[in-house]
Amino acid sequence: MSYRLFQIDAGVQNYEWGNIGSKSVVAQFAHNSTPSKVEIDPSLPYAELWMGTHQSMASVDHKTGTSLRDLVEKRPEEFLGAQVINKFRSTREIPFLLKVLSIGKVLSIQAHPDKELAQKLHFRDPKNYPDDNHKPEMALAVTEFEGFCGFKPLEELDSLLQKIPEFREIVGEELVHLFHENIFTGKVKMDSQEDHKNRKLLQQVFSKVMNLPDSKVYMNTKSLVKRTYDEPELFGHELCKLIQKMQSDFPYDIGLFCGCLMLNHCILQPGEAMFLQARDIHAYIRGDIVECMAASDNVVRAGFTPKFKDVNVLVDMLTYSYEDVEMQKMRPEIFTRSHGNGYDNLYDPPIEEFAVLQTILNEKNGRREVEGLQGPSILIVTKGEGSIQIQDENDSKLKCKPGFIFFIQPEVKIQLISSSDDFVTYRAFCEV
Numbered sequence: 001m002s003y004r005l006f007q008i009d010a011g012v013q014n015y016e017w018g019n020i021g022s023k024s025v026v027a028q029f030a031h032n033s034t035p036s037k038v039e040i041d042p043s044l045p046y047a048e049l050w051m052g053t054h055q056s057m058a059s060v061d062h063k064t065g066t067s068l069r070d071l072v073e074k075r076p077e078e079f080l081g082a083q084v085i086n087k088f089r090s091t092r093e094i095p096f097l098l099k100v101l102s103i104g105k106v107l108s109i110q111a112h113p114d115k116e117l118a119q120k121l122h123f124r125d126p127k128n129y130p131d132d133n134h135k136p137e138m139a140l141a142v143t144e145f146e147g148f149c150g151f152k153p154l155e156e157l158d159s160l161l162q163k164i165p166e167f168r169e170i171v172g173e174e175l176v177h178l179f180h181e182n183i184f185t186g187k188v189k190m191d192s193q194e195d196h197k198n199r200k201l202l203q204q205v206f207s208k209v210m211n212l213p214d215s216k217v218y219m220n221t222k223s224l225v226k227r228t229y230d231e232p233e234l235f236g237h238e239l240c241k242l243i244q245k246m247q248s249d250f251p252y253d254i255g256l257f258c259g260c261l262m263l264n265h266c267i268l269q270p271g272e273a274m275f276l277q278a279r280d281i282h283a284y285i286r287g288d289i290v291e292c293m294a295a296s297d298n299v300v301r302a303g304f305t306p307k308f309k310d311v312n313v314l315v316d317m318l319t320y321s322y323e324d325v326e327m328q329k330m331r332p333e334i335f336t337r338s339h340g341n342g343y344d345n346l347y348d349p350p351i352e353e354f355a356v357l358q359t360i361l362n363e364k365n366g367r368r369e370v371e372g373l374q375g376p377s378i379l380i381v382t383k384g385e386g387s388i389q390i391q392d393e394n395d396s397k398l399k400c401k402p403g404f405i406f407f408i409q410p411e412v413k414i415q416l417i418s419s420s421d422d423f424v425t426y427r428a429f430c431e432v
C-alpha cells in the first residue's frame with residue numbers, strides 16, 4: 001500500500017461544551033468518514049475532531065486502523081521529511097495538531113504555556129499537562145464564531161471599573177484608583193516602559209478578580225447579572241447580552257468578571273481567523289472552527305469550566321496583551337504553488353509548526369493542482385464532494401465527502417477535483 005496519499009480517521013473528544021448530537025459538525029464529520037464506527041448519540045456533545053499524531057489521541061489509517069504515529073515512526077523520512085525531523089527532533093510526531101471544533105457553549109477561559117513553562121508543568125504535573133510542548137494556535141471560522149481574545153484596551157476596562165459597582169467591589173477602591181491614575185492610554189509602544197507598567201497594572205486587577213473567595217463570587221455575580229436587567233445602559237446592549245448568555249452557560253461563574261468585563265469580545269465571520277500565541281488569554285464562545293496548533297494538549301484554565309483550574313499558574317504566565325480585537329485578526333495571504341479552477345487562502349501565522357491552506361472549488365468538475373510541499377500535511381474536506389489524487393496517477397484517486405481526512409507525504413503533488421459546486425478543503429502543513 002502506498003502511503004504517499006491515504007485516508008485517515010480522526011479521534012473525537014466529547015467535551016461537555018460541544019454541540020449535541022448531529023447538530024455538531026464534529027459528529028457529522030466523524031460519522032461520514034467512519035459510519036460503522038461512529039453512530040451519532042443524540043444526547044452526547046461532540047466537541048473536537050483530532051487529526052495528527054498527538055499521543056493523547058493519534059489518528060489512524062482508515063483502511064487498516066494502524067496508528068498514524070506508528071506509521072510515521074516506521075518511515076520518518078518518508079512521512080516527515082529530513083528538514084522537519086532535523087528541526088523538531090522527532091521521528092514520530094507531526095509538528096502540528098489539526099482540529100475541528102463545534103462549540104455549543106463557552107469553553108474555559110484559558111491560555112497555553114510556552115515551551116519553557118510547558119516543560120516545568122509537564123514535569124511537575126503530567127496528568128494535567130500531558131506533554132512538554134508549547135501550544136500556539138490559530139482558529140479559522142467555518143461558521144460565524146464568537147470568542148474572547150486578549151484583554152480589552154485599558155481605557156475600556158477602566159471605564160467599566162469606574163461604573164460597575166460589583167466590579168469596583170471585587171477589585172477594591174484602592175486598586176481601582178491606582179489603575180485609573182496610572183494607566184497609559186492611547187498609542188503605547190509595545191515593550192516600552194509604559195507598556196510594561198500597563199501590563200503590571202492589568203495583572204494586579206486580573207489577579208484580584210481571580211483570587212476572589214468563592215463566597216464573594218456568588219454574591220457579586222448574582223448582583224452583576226441583576227444589574228444587566230435593571231441598568232442595561234451601564235453595560236451597553238452587546239455586553240448585557242454577553243453576560244446574560246454566559247450566565248446561562250455557566251451560572252455565577254467568575255468568568256462573568258474575568259471574561260465578560262476584562263477580555264476582548266470578538267466575532268469572526270467565515271474565512272476570518274485569529275492567532276493566539278502561547279500565554280495569550282482566550283476562550284471560545286460559539287461556532288464551528290478549524291483549529292490548528294503546535295502538537296500539544298497543554299491547557300491552563302481558570303474560568304467557565306468544570307475541569308482542573310490552575311489559577312496561580314494562569315495569573316503568572318499571561319502576556320497581558322491588551323490590543324484592539326481587530327489587531328488580533330489574521331488576514332489570508334495568496335498561495336503561489338497551486339493553479340487551476342477555484343482559489344486558495346493561505347493562513348500563515350508567525351510560527352514554524354504549521355500553516356493552513358483553504359482551497360475552494362466553486363464549480364462542478366473544477367480541478368486544482370497543488371505542488372508538493374516540503375513537509376507533512378493533513379487535509380480535511382469540510383463542504384461538498386469530489387476527489388483527491390496524486391497528480392498523473394489516476395489509480396490513486398480517493399473519494400471526498402465532508403469529514404473525509406487525508407495524510408499527504410512531503411513532495412507529493414496532488415489534484416483536487418470537485419463533483420459539486422462548492423467543494424472546500426483545509427490543509428494543515430509544516431515546512432521549515
Ligand SMILES: NNC(=O)[C@@H](O)[C@H](O)[C@H](O)COP(=O)(O)O
Nearest residue numbers: 015107108284291299301305307
Ligand atoms: N482554544 N482552544 C483550545 O485550546 C482547544 O484546542 C482545547 O482543546 C480546548 O480549549 C479545551 O478546552 P477545555 O479545556 O475543554 O475548556
Ligand SMILES: [Zn+2]
Nearest residue numbers: 110112137282
Ligand atoms: Zn486554546
